[in-house]
Amino acid sequence: MASHRVAGRKLSRYRDQRVALLRGLVAELIIHERITTTLAKAKETRMLAEKLITHGKKGNFANDAIIRLHHRRLAMAQVPNTGVVKKVFDDVSVRYAERAGGYTRILKLGPRNGDAAEMAIIELV
Numbered sequence: 001m002a003s004h005r006v007a008g009r010k011l012s013r014y015r016d017q018r019v020a021l022l023r024g025l026v027a028e029l030i031i032h033e034r035i036t037t038t039l040a041k042a043k044e045t046r047m048l049a050e051k052l053i054t055h056g057k058k059g060n061f062a063n064d065a066i067i068r069l070h071h072r073r074l075a076m077a078q079v080p081n082t083g084v085v086k087k088v089f090d091d092v093s094v095r096y097a098e099r100a101g102g103y104t105r106i107l108k109l110g111p112r113n114g115d116a117a118e119m120a121i122i123e124l125v
Contacts, residue, residue, distance in 0.1 A: 008047075009040050022048055027084045029104075030092065034123035039108060042122040046104045049122075052078055053103045056085075056093030092124070099125075 011018055025045040028035050030052070037045070052075055059071030075085045096103050102125065109119040 009044055011040060011044065023079050023081075026052060026079050027081050029122060029124070030079075030084045030087055034121060036109070036119060036121050038112075039106070039118040039120040042106050042120040045122055046106060048078065049104055049124075050101065052088055053092055053096060054101075056088040057096065060089055060093045061097065 011021065013021060021041070022044055025035065025037060025041060026048045029045060029049055035045075055071045055075040055078070059068045059075070062068050062071070072085065072089065075088060076082070079085065092103075105123050105125050107121045107123070109121060111117065112119050
């Protein structure tokens with residue numbers, strides 16, 4: 001039975017495990033720019049990655065130093081990895097400066113051999 005206004009997938013994990021998993025997936029996506037995972041994890045990763053890149057854009061192109069620092073801190077709170085945040089602010093946000101959202105693409109691969117889980121590739125556009 002589906003409930004209304006319940007966002008996100010549980011991914012068969014407790015909250016702390018789920019947060020750690022998604023942070024790791026987003027970090028790997030930013031570093032490698034393309035990862036293979038299950039479709040459900042890819043859809044959840046997309047949401048966090050898009051928000052992270054938006055923080056990078058707002059932080060890079062803001063006129064006020066306080067706003068730039070604020071968005072960098074928000075990004076660090078989301079993915080506490082300085083290398084990833086640095087890449088988002090220095091490379092990725094500049095690449096998507098003219099783009100108004102839709103920074104990722106999900107390509108379905110079909111079922112996995114072992115357990116028939118639906119697999120997908122998520123990549124930066």
